[in-house]
Amino acid sequence: MKVLFYNEYEHERKEGPAREMYPGGIHTVLSEQLKKIDDTLEFSFATLQDHQQVITREKLKETDVLIWWGHMYHHKVDDDVVTMICEAVNEGMGLVVLHSGHESKVFRRLMGTRCGVEWYERQDHGRIWLLDQTHPIVQGVPNPLEIEAEETYAEPFTVPVPDELIGVTWWKGGEIFRGMSVYHRGYGKIFYFHPGHETLPSYYNSGIVKAIDNGIHYVAPRVRVDEVTSHHIEPHEP
Amino acid sequence: MKVLFYNEYEHERKEGPAREMYPGGIHTVLSEQLKKIDDTLEFSFATLQDHQQVITREKLKETDVLIWWGHMYHHKVDDDVVTMICEAVNEGMGLVVLHSGHESKVFRRLMGTRCGVEWYERQDHGRIWLLDQTHPIVQGVPNPLEIEAEETYAEPFTVPVPDELIGVTWWKGGEIFRGMSVYHRGYGKIFYFHPGHETLPSYYNSGIVKAIDNGIHYVAPRVRVDEVTSHHIEPHEP
Amino acid sequence: MKVLFYNEYEHERKEGPAREMYPGGIHTVLSEQLKKIDDTLEFSFATLQDHQQVITREKLKETDVLIWWGHMYHHKVDDDVVTMICEAVNEGMGLVVLHSGHESKVFRRLMGTRCGVEWYERQDHGRIWLLDQTHPIVQGVPNPLEIEAEETYAEPFTVPVPDELIGVTWWKGGEIFRGMSVYHRGYGKIFYFHPGHETLPSYYNSGIVKAIDNGIHYVAPRVRVDEVTSHHIEPHEP
Amino acid sequence: MKVLFYNEYEHERKEGPAREMYPGGIHTVLSEQLKKIDDTLEFSFATLQDHQQVITREKLKETDVLIWWGHMYHHKVDDDVVTMICEAVNEGMGLVVLHSGHESKVFRRLMGTRCGVEWYERQDHGRIWLLDQTHPIVQGVPNPLEIEAEETYAEPFTVPVPDELIGVTWWKGGEIFRGMSVYHRGYGKIFYFHPGHETLPSYYNSGIVKAIDNGIHYVAPRVRVDEVTSHHIEPHEP
Numbered sequence: 001m002k003v004l005f006y007n008e009y010e011h012e013r014k015e016g017p018a019r020e021m022y023p024g025g026i027h028t029v030l031s032e033q034l035k036k037i038d039d040t041l042e043f044s045f046a047t048l049q050d051h052q053q054v055i056t057r058e059k060l061k062e063t064d065v066l067i068w069w070g071h072m073y074h075h076k077v078d079d080d081v082v083t084m085i086c087e088a089v090n091e092g093m094g095l096v097v098l099h100s101g102h103e104s105k106v107f108r109r110l111m112g113t114r115c116g117v118e119w120y121e122r123q124d125h126g127r128i129w130l131l132d133q134t135h136p137i138v139q140g141v142p143n144p145l146e147i148e149a150e151e152t153y154a155e156p157f158t159v160p161v162p163d164e165l166i167g168v169t170w171w172k173g174g175e176i177f178r179g180m181s182v183y184h185r186g187y188g189k190i191f192y193f194h195p196g197h198e199t200l201p202s203y204y205n206s207g208i209v210k211a212i213d214n215g216i217h218y219v220a221p222r223v224r225v226d227e228v229t230s231h232h233i234e235p236h237e238p
Numbered sequence: 239m240k241v242l243f244y245n246e247y248e249h250e251r252k253e254g255p256a257r258e259m260y261p262g263g264i265h266t267v268l269s270e271q272l273k274k275i276d277d278t279l280e281f282s283f284a285t286l287q288d289h290q291q292v293i294t295r296e297k298l299k300e301t302d303v304l305i306w307w308g309h310m311y312h313h314k315v316d317d318d319v320v321t322m323i324c325e326a327v328n329e330g331m332g333l334v335v336l337h338s339g340h341e342s343k344v345f346r347r348l349m350g351t352r353c354g355v356e357w358y359e360r361q362d363h364g365r366i367w368l369l370d371q372t373h374p375i376v377q378g379v380p381n382p383l384e385i386e387a388e389e390t391y392a393e394p395f396t397v398p399v400p401d402e403l404i405g406v407t408w409w410k411g412g413e414i415f416r417g418m419s420v421y422h423r424g425y426g427k428i429f430y431f432h433p434g435h436e437t438l439p440s441y442y443n444s445g446i447v448k449a450i451d452n453g454i455h456y457v458a459p460r461v462r463v464d465e466v467t468s469h470h471i472e473p474h475e476p
Numbered sequence: 477m478k479v480l481f482y483n484e485y486e487h488e489r490k491e492g493p494a495r496e497m498y499p500g501g502i503h504t505v506l507s508e509q510l511k512k513i514d515d516t517l518e519f520s521f522a523t524l525q526d527h528q529q530v531i532t533r534e535k536l537k538e539t540d541v542l543i544w545w546g547h548m549y550h551h552k553v554d555d556d557v558v559t560m561i562c563e564a565v566n567e568g569m570g571l572v573v574l575h576s577g578h579e580s581k582v583f584r585r586l587m588g589t590r591c592g593v594e595w596y597e598r599q600d601h602g603r604i605w606l607l608d609q610t611h612p613i614v615q616g617v618p619n620p621l622e623i624e625a626e627e628t629y630a631e632p633f634t635v636p637v638p639d640e641l642i643g644v645t646w647w648k649g650g651e652i653f654r655g656m657s658v659y660h661r662g663y664g665k666i667f668y669f670h671p672g673h674e675t676l677p678s679y680y681n682s683g684i685v686k687a688i689d690n691g692i693h694y695v696a697p698r699v700r701v702d703e704v705t706s707h708h709i710e711p712h713e714p
Numbered sequence: 715m716k717v718l719f720y721n722e723y724e725h726e727r728k729e730g731p732a733r734e735m736y737p738g739g740i741h742t743v744l745s746e747q748l749k750k751i752d753d754t755l756e757f758s759f760a761t762l763q764d765h766q767q768v769i770t771r772e773k774l775k776e777t778d779v780l781i782w783w784g785h786m787y788h789h790k791v792d793d794d795v796v797t798m799i800c801e802a803v804n805e806g807m808g809l810v811v812l813h814s815g816h817e818s819k820v821f822r823r824l825m826g827t828r829c830g831v832e833w834y835e836r837q838d839h840g841r842i843w844l845l846d847q848t849h850p851i852v853q854g855v856p857n858p859l860e861i862e863a864e865e866t867y868a869e870p871f872t873v874p875v876p877d878e879l880i881g882v883t884w885w886k887g888g889e890i891f892r893g894m895s896v897y898h899r900g901y902g903k904i905f906y907f908h909p910g911h912e913t914l915p916s917y918y919n920s921g922i923v924k925a926i927d928n929g930i931h932y933v934a935p936r937v938r939v940d941e942v943t944s945h946h947i948e949p950h951e952p
Contacts, residue, residue: 110826
């Protein structure tokens with residue numbers, strides 16, 4: 001399973017709470033956590049700094065699943081790279097969009113909507129209720145999945161109705177959020193999952209890590225567009 | 239708009255808090271509240287005591303929308319009446335299922351599932367977040383819709399994935415609930431809406447009353463099965 | 477994979493074209509076809525004659541997937557057996573409903589609708605177009621999947637909107653049919669697939685057999701209701 | 715009801731069969747047909763030639779529904795205009811996309827997919843089967859809706875699963891097409907409807923005209939984003 005992990009990697013390079021929480025970056029810590037429970041994952045990495053060099057059409061062709069974490073610098077992501085990624089998803093590549101990636105160019109373009117959320121800065125207790133316990137993404141994940149402290153993302157979340165609504169988050173502060181969903185686009189699938197503020201320990205939470213691991217496997221391609229033969233048929237009668 | 243309101247009407251006939259809250263029965267109070275804001279509604283009523291006499295095939299044929307409130311005596315509802323109602327819904331009659339009606343024979347048979355909920359007796363603060371503000375059912379309803387105190391119905395709610403998920407309830411106690419949904423069955427539509435414990439003032443809450451009024455209009459039939467001509471066609475080639 | 481195959485087995489016991497096409501019964505022939513391509517399947521069988529003896533609660537508990545083929549004698553299937561099966565599906569057992577099983581008590585009760593179809597007796601050329609080529613059920617199945625001759629089932633098919641619409645059948649005679657769909661009910665999944673008239677060779681068609689095999693694996697339970705721990709939580713604040 | 719009708723208007727300006735079929739352009743003929751059955755519609759028009767002048771932010775703000783017909787020159791439509799339209803749809807404006815508009819920049823951007831179809835040049839007999847006869851868009855439309863001759867658009871149609879699948883087209887030549895669907899994006903709704911080749915008489919077909927008229931009313935906004943008050947709430951506990 002070839003996983004390409006894009007992490008903006010700006011917060012954690014500067015001295016401060018993000019670097020303390022995720023030394024080496026969110027991509028380094030989360031990939032390590034994932035590898036502890038799943039030895040089939042082979043990671044490579046891209047950051048804002050090098051994404052134009054790393055994320056090429058060739059790289060995407062050999063990638064099973066792309067993970068996307070970005071926050072402050074969505075506007076600096078190269079438009080041609082975004083186009084290539086959206087094409088690759090439509091051709092079958094899986095995509096996992098984490099946390100503030102909901103406002104990334106990639107996610108917004110695939111959704112066709114603004115992908116806005118209501119947003120509160122407090123570090124609130126969240127609790128994800130799993131709506132379909134038979135879904136592959138929630139196997140081995142506790143129900144509910146408790147999140148000690150997270151940034152509050154809340155409805156209205158201006159996305160299309162999810163193709164698969166897997167979990168809804170309850171916030172102690174009074175909100176809810178459809179923050180665990182799957183969308184289908186072309187031959188590809190997209191898993192959006194909301195935990196992951198850069199200064200909070202969500203990516204050390206075993207239930208969250210398990211859900212991301214399951215999500216990677218769920219959106220990995222079964223088939224890609226170039227493996228599909230033409231559907232052109234001879235007309236029924238001449 | 240001909241609305242037939244079935245209320246079990248056992249709690250409110252006995253001395254106690256239900257009778258104090260809803261003198262004359264939930265059906266009497268809620269229909270009065272609805273008529274205050276909508277003069278197109280013509281109500282008739284059925285209760286557990288008389289439902290076998292009132293709910294006949296002829297009555298259902300001239301009914302646009304049936305409202306169902308039941309709680310303790312689902313098992314005493316006549317099976318033949320249940321069958322007639324399910325048939326009428328499939329033929330186009332609208333159905334509004336309130337509160338504990340989620341476990342009624344009618345709702346369970348139309349869903350094909352157990353329709354169970356997690357249930358907590360505390361009178362908790364609920365807050366319904368409206369997911370689609372363009373939906374006819376939420377026009378004129380505040381978002382969020384606050385419920386001062388209600389019986390907690392919570393996930394897992396063992397129903398099929400709703401055809402239209404309109405609202406999700408947040409509970410102060412820590413749960414969520416898909417308690418405002420529309421399901422399609424045959425030519426009929428079903429609106430399930432969770433507020434309405436017999437000792438609590440939900441049916442005096444103007445937002446809840448407005449949503450029920452909108453719901454009645456939304457599930458009212460546009461077309462009934464006997465107005466539809468046969469779809470049999472001549473085969474394309476002899 | 478423990479598969480229990482219910483076949484009404486009335487047509488094929490009498491001398492005539494059904495017995496010639498499916499000697500030993502549809503269940504015998506189709507299970508043999510399936511075993512040729514999948515050695516994980518362990519079959520047991522029930523028929524109209526013995527279904528009350530064979531289909532017990534214990535049997536259903538150890539069954540992964542139930543296949544259902546019935547036609548003329550739906551009304552003779554025991555109501556208690558039907559109830560047990562619907563319960564088992566809600567608890568996680570998979571169900572594959574074939575051909576005229578669309579009007580079985582089991583399917584109708586799980587759907588909550590009449591499950592009627594328009595029906596034409598001619599043996600028409602059908603062509604199933606696969607709408608989602610990434611779906612597990614269509615892997616290895618040609619697109620389109622040609623059916624030499626089948627009984628025409630056509631819209632309107634009075635079922636709920638499928639949770640997963642996998643294929644739509646084109647008929648030479650001029651109709652279409654949503655005859656390849658998955659429905660979710662409780663912890664269980666149901667695969668409906670329309671080919672299989674008792675005098676026609678559909679169950680020798682390798683694409684149809686492959687789709688049924690995939691369907692068995694797709695609806696097989698990942699989790700059953702009794703493996704799920706209680707979701708009751710302590711209220712957030714005392 | 716203010717309807718802005720964009721027609722590319724290149725085919726019909728040149729001498730030939732398109733001009734003979736639709737003198738004055740598709741927009742002229744179809745709007746006349748619509749006004750014959752609906753006197754609430756007020757039309758204005760844009761073409762490829764003048765779309766940058768006509769389709770401004772102010773114009774879109776006062777437009778209820780935009781109709782889009784384009785074919786050969788999608789690539790010449792101004793990107794900023796496309797962005798404004800997609801924003802307007804997300805803010806609540808209705809959109810009706812006709813025929814070859816499936817490959818327009820506007821539709822593709824709102825879908826997030828390629829929106830490709832299989833395509834055959836023959837003028838084939840099509841027949842649209844209506845899947846939900848209770849839907850507002852099909853009231854007064856015959857089922858099936860016969861199309862004498864049309865360009866064949868066929869599956870795979872690489873769009874997301876429709877939010878509302880209203881009709882599926884059968885083609886005499888052997889294909890099917892999900893060519894009558896509604897998609898929700900933000901506060902807006904989009905109706906895609908496939909008939910309308912520039913040299914064929916579909917926009918004189920009374921059933922097709924009726925469906926387009928119903929579609930205009932169905933996607934017209936009930937509410938726009940700026941009429942919605944903020945959802946920000948005070949946190950539950952300080």
